[in-house]
Amino acid sequence: MNSQRVNHISEYFIRPKYEVEESKQPYYLSPWDLVLLGAHYNQKGLLFMKPEIGQDGLFSMDRVLESLKDSLALTLVHFYPLAGQLANMVDHDRHRSLVFVDYNKGPGVRFVHATVDVKVSDVLSSADYYIQSVVKCFFDHNNGEVNYDGHTRPLLTVQVMELVDGIFIGCPMNHAIVDGTSFWHFWNVWSEIHQVGGIPISITRSPIHKRWVPDCYDLANLFLPHIHPDEFIRRYEPSxxxxxxxxxxxxxxxxxxxxxxxxxxxxxxxxxxxxxxxxxxxxxxxxxxxxxxxxxxxxxxxxxxxxxxxxxxxxxxxxxxxxxxxxxxxxxxxxxxxxxxxxxxxxxxxxxxxxxxxxxxxxxxxxxxxxxxxxxxxxxxxxxxxxxxxxxxxxxxxxxxxxxxxxxxxxxxxxxxxxxx
Missing domain, CATH: 3.30.559.10 (Chloramphenicol acetyltransferase-like domain)
Incomplete structure (x- = not known):
């Protein structure tokens, strides 16, 4: 089994359901964010058994997809930086650049629907490299991309993979924007909104977007001593x-x-x-x-x-x-x-x-x-x-x-x- 068996059905781009006032300003990165620009995206996802939903008791992938998209758009109101892309402010005279998130750059969060002819039991039990290679195709950003590539790639891709008897939701997220704690916080809020039918709610744990740095730092002045990624980004090719x-x-x-x-x-x-x-x-x-x-x-x-x-x-x-x-x-x-x-x-x-x-x-x-x-x-x-x-x-x-x-x-x-x- 290989990646040719993964069938991509559709692709959308999702932006926050409502305008976010804070998004009009640059979203600066802290020193702990910047050191991860050369690392890979954080690729994690959850595997579910295929549910029976609807009044007729039958499963409908179309209903699942629409529900996920609606709840994701509302979730992004709270996690709005994920809908933007990285941008640079370049100071050629001093040979330096400032990397930040520009919410208004790019089309938004990439949302993909794909199918694959494997079962949940295959994913759970197989140690075969063949099956493992298929599971890797459940995620975007598999061609050696690093977090710095968020200048041209989405900061978050949601890939909904329909299995024979299950659903896998993979969410590669830019690691220069979030760590593991923030990654799973996003999942938790999305789940909370999805469970109430994708309607606006007051979530129990709102993300805190105010960046923390020691007093000696100024976020708007954290320039890197580089102006081109080749000066400090090392590529890791999967092959x-x-x-x-x-x-x-x-x-x-x-x-x-x-x-x-x-x-x-x-x-x-x-x-x-x-x-x-x-x-x-x-x-x-x-x-x-x-x-x-x-x-x-x-x-x-x-x-x-x-x-x-x-x-x-x-x-x-x-x-x-x-x-x-x-x-x-x-x-x-x-x-x-x-x-x-x-x-x-x-x-x-x-x-x-x-x-x-x-x-x-x-x-x-x-x-x-x-x-x-x-x-x-x-x-x-x-x-x-x-x-x-x-x-x-x-x-x-x-x-x-x-x-x-x-x-x-x-x-x-x-x-x-x-x-x-």
């Missing part, structure tokens, strides 16, 4: 990247709790050490298992990097509704050989406390991602479908390493294979 296998492993709430208890038992003799969290214990297991699967040199230094939401860590703290990027990277470091002499609890102590947060959009079956920002050893965590503290972990590894991971006894004692329902 030049190494072959990776991606697999989603499920950790039930019972197994997560058992793993946490094991980690804390291992360090129980250390009276002044704080209690290890579920996420710390889980990431410790994943880190140890990936090291074994990759067969790394015992003398090699290995790193575990975690993206950390800085909203609560800022002084004063930012609200969760802050729209934009507020991220930093926490790094744990150890030598490969040390893992052979210590348990899960030891590795967990190398991690800072980190809370992974994801708000749902209706009742999705699963979350999936695209080509963007993938590399060997990348791990992405999502709340599990049944809730209750369960977790789904997406892992990217070379094929040989993935095969070794699937045979790792310690890892598979806690992990479940992909669901096929």
């Amino acid at each position: 030049s990247q190494p072959v990776l296998r991606e697999q989603v492993f499920h950790f039930s709430s019972e197994n997560v709790n058992a793993l946490k208890a094991k980690a804390n038992e291992e360090i129980s003799h250390e009276s002044e050490i704080p209690k290890i969290s579920s996420f710390q214990a889980l990431m410790s297991l994943v880190w140890r298992s990936i090291i074994r699967a990759r067969g790394l040199d015992p003398n090699r230094e290995t790193h575990c990097k975690l993206g950390v939401d800085n909203r609560r860590r800022s002084d004063p703290p930012l609200r969760e509704e802050y729209f934009g990027n507020s991220l930093s990277t926490a790094i744990a470091t150890a030598r490969v050989g040390e893992f052979a002499h210590h348990g899960i609890g030891w590795a967990a102590l190398l991690f800072p406390v980190y809370e992974d947060r994801l708000d749902g959009h209706g009742k999705p079956v699963a979350v999936r991602s695209g080509y963007a920002n993938k590399f060997g050893g990348k791990v992405t965590a999502f709340p599990g479908y049944e809730g209750g503290g369960s977790v789904d972990i997406e892992i990217c590894l070379p094929p040989d390493s993935m095969s070794a991971l699937e045979l790792d006894e310690e890892f598979m004692a806690y992990a479940s294979p992909p669901r096929n329902d």
